[in-house]
Amino acid sequence: xIPAQFDYVAPTxxxxxxxxxxxxGDDAKIIAxxxxxxxxxxxxxxxxxxxxxxxxxDTLRGVRDDGDALVIGAMTTHDDVSKDPMVAEHxxxxxxxxxxxxxxxxRHRGTFGGALAHADPAGDLGAPAxxxxxxxxxxxxxxxxxxxxxDFFEDLFTTAIGDDEILTAVRIPxxxxxxxxxxxxxxxxxxxPIVAVAAxxxxxxxxxxxxxxxxxxxxxxxxxxxxxxxxxxGQPATEEAVAAAAAAAAxxxxxxxxxxxxxxxxxxxxxxxxxxxxxxxxxV
Amino acid sequence: xxxxxxxVDGASVADDVEPRMLLVQYLREKLGKTGTVxxxxxxxxxACTVHVNGRSVKSCNMLAVQADGxxxxxxxxxxxxxxxxxxQEAFRECHGLQCGFCTPGMIMRSVDLLQENPKPxxxxxxxxxxxxxxxxxxxxxxxxxVQHAAGGEVTA
Numbered sequence: 001x002i003p004a005q006f007d008y009v010a011p012t013x014x015x016x017x018x019x020x021x022x023x024x025g026d027d028a029k030i031i032a033x034x035x036x037x038x039x040x041x042x043x044x045x046x047x048x049x050x051x052x053x054x055x056x057x058d059t060l061r062g063v064r065d066d067g068d069a070l071v072i073g074a075m076t077t078h079d080d081v082s083k084d085p086m087v088a089e090h091x092x093x094x095x096x097x098x099x100x101x102x103x104x105x106x107r108h109r110g111t112f113g114g115a116l117a118h119a120d121p122a123g124d125l126g127a128p129a130x131x132x133x134x135x136x137x138x139x140x141x142x143x144x145x146x147x148x149x150x151d152f153f154e155d156l157f158t159t160a161i162g163d164d165e166i167l168t169a170v171r172i173p174x175x176x177x178x179x180x181x182x183x184x185x186x187x188x189x190x191x192x193p194i195v196a197v198a199a200x201x202x203x204x205x206x207x208x209x210x211x212x213x214x215x216x217x218x219x220x221x222x223x224x225x226x227x228x229x230x231x232x233x234g235q236p237a238t239e240e241a242v243a244a245a246a247a248a249a250a251x252x253x254x255x256x257x258x259x260x261x262x263x264x265x266x267x268x269x270x271x272x273x274x275x276x277x278x279x280x281x282x283x284v
Numbered sequence: 285x286x287x288x289x290x291x292v293d294g295a296s297v298a299d300d301v302e303p304r305m306l307l308v309q310y311l312r313e314k315l316g317k318t319g320t321v322x323x324x325x326x327x328x329x330x331a332c333t334v335h336v337n338g339r340s341v342k343s344c345n346m347l348a349v350q351a352d353g354x355x356x357x358x359x360x361x362x363x364x365x366x367x368x369x370x371x372q373e374a375f376r377e378c379h380g381l382q383c384g385f386c387t388p389g390m391i392m393r394s395v396d397l398l399q400e401n402p403k404p405x406x407x408x409x410x411x412x413x414x415x416x417x418x419x420x421x422x423x424x425x426x427x428x429x430v431q432h433a434a435g436g437e438v439t440a
Binding site: 003010031034038051053103105108 | 286302303304306309325326327328330333336339340341342345346347349350352393396397412414415416
């Protein structure tokens with residue numbers, strides 16, 4: 001399968017890339033690592049006139065410490081994020097989710113920002129980003145703006161990034177010392193999750209002091225399980241207490257029905273996976 | 285057309301290519317390196333795996349223009365001076381193949397896996413090869429071959 005013809009340009013600065021987007025509007029499509037876009041182009045589900053490759057913009061790569069947050073450049077590969085010691089220390093939930101994301105070859109090309117901007121509700125990074133309260137740094141003609149995770153994901157494959165804007169980085173507030181676990185349910189290797197749960201918790205003397213939980217593939221966007229988060233505060237990190245809180249995991253969700261399972265099955269799965277994820281995150 | 289210059293299996297090459305040309309097409313059709321095969325054509329099966337700047341990638345899921353300036357190694361560049369690469373030798377020794385179609389990708393991924401983790405456990409090998417499918421389901425001998433190449437105990 002071969003994509004339809006397109007023109008190609010690989011700018012070396014964000015300013016240059018923004019000027020191209022301003023000039024070409026929705027005839028242009030950004031390529032990051034291309035691990036989701038290239039299959040789409042090959043199946044001719046999309047046929048942009050111009051492909052703007054961000055792969056030559058060095059400033060979009062790397063992880064840096066910015067005080068109370070880590071700043072992950074949008075073009076940092078999954079592989080580089082997964083091996084970054086700062087991410088492991090301050091945003092362990094991202095590291096845990098990376099262990100299950102696609103396969104090694106895809107992780108070598110795919111990028112952190114590209115996957116989040118693609119906004120597949122079955123993607124593995126949306127739920128951790130929601131749980132950790134990530135902020136999305138978006139550049140446009142008018143300068144830079146930051147959008148919180150709650151407002152970034154708007155719908156299936158739809159984010160707050162405008163046609164003439166670029167996601168340049170993701171800021172992850174540090175969760176140093178928090179336990180983390182990503183529980184993903186699949187039938188076969190490197191499948192998209194039927195449901196997955198991203199949990200990170202801070203414990204104090206055997207009790208859960210704070211909890212943040214994100215849900216993958218339980219609606220048209222990644223979601224927070226806020227009812228479970230609230231119910232966990234002050235609870236002992238025991239099987240019984242966590243199971244009781246996790247029973248609320250599907251509250252407010254709108255999961256899809258497909259060949260992998262109907263919506264009711266996914267709602268049930270969410271409660272089971274939430275219990276497992278929270279217990280593992282709490283080290284139980 | 286876009287001008288690209290890169291290194292493939294140690295040789296410098298330069299060509300004008302259509303931006304839509306996939307790296308795997310470039311390797312096979314422009315350079316005649318048909319050792320790298322196209323399996324699923326949907327980036328699932330890993331048969332087209334090559335190394336770009338030392339890391340394994342699926343060459344059906346990368347544009348040739350994205351490889352401009354890169355160092356690419358294919359299955360055809362592994363053997364040196366008529367001597368098979370140790371991982372190739374191990375696949376032969378352990379019969380890590382049936383029909384052989386997935387073998388170029390399996391070997392390229394295994395070489396990268398062993399560079400990163402020279403003594404993988406059986407489980408680490410299976411997880412490390414997650415992105416490579418064998419349509420004959422000959423996985424046991426493939427895992428044995430990687431263990432053999434790593435000089436470890438063959439348990440699978």
